[in-house]
Amino acid sequence: MDTIEQKKKRIRKGNRPFYMILLVVGLYVAWVFVDQQIRLHALTEQEEVYKSKVEQLKQEVARREEEVKNANTPEFIEKVAREQLKMVKPNEIIYIDMHKSKYSQ
Template sequence: MSRRRKVRIKWFRLAVIFIFGYFMYLIVGQQGQLSAIEAENKAARQRLEQAAQVNASLIEERNKLNTPAYIEKIAREELGLVKPGEVPYIPAAKN
């Protein structure tokens, strides 16, 4: 083989290796981006699930607030209201 042909083959091999390396770099980079996006997606799903739970509890609370028994319970416990003729009972503080 002539020296020129050997040099041409070396450059071809070098070019093929370089192109292969570049494609590997792109693939690895995309895998990293994909992993980051999947982690972000998982976090967003968890936030969505938590928001759905909070929403469900708020809907339940709203439905309870439409019942007279729950309104009375809140009025007695949180506001300290009593019905006419009732005597409020306040326990003594423990020392």
């Protein structure tokens, strides 16, 4: 006949594989949870970057739409002609300061 102590040891030895499997499963679940939290944090940061880019692009679109609205005004046409095409009015003289670029930097 087995004593009570021997029965307890046999029961403990019989449960050892169960506890090992339970430990491995628990560690795996913890690892998956931590990995998911790291990925979620990275994706949240990436989302913030994309949101700021979208906001910048919306502002750029609004600015361009305003330019398109004003494209047919005489002031805009004159501005483009003077700045981009280097056109001048009759009897107008353009002076170029050669030292300006040296001192402005």
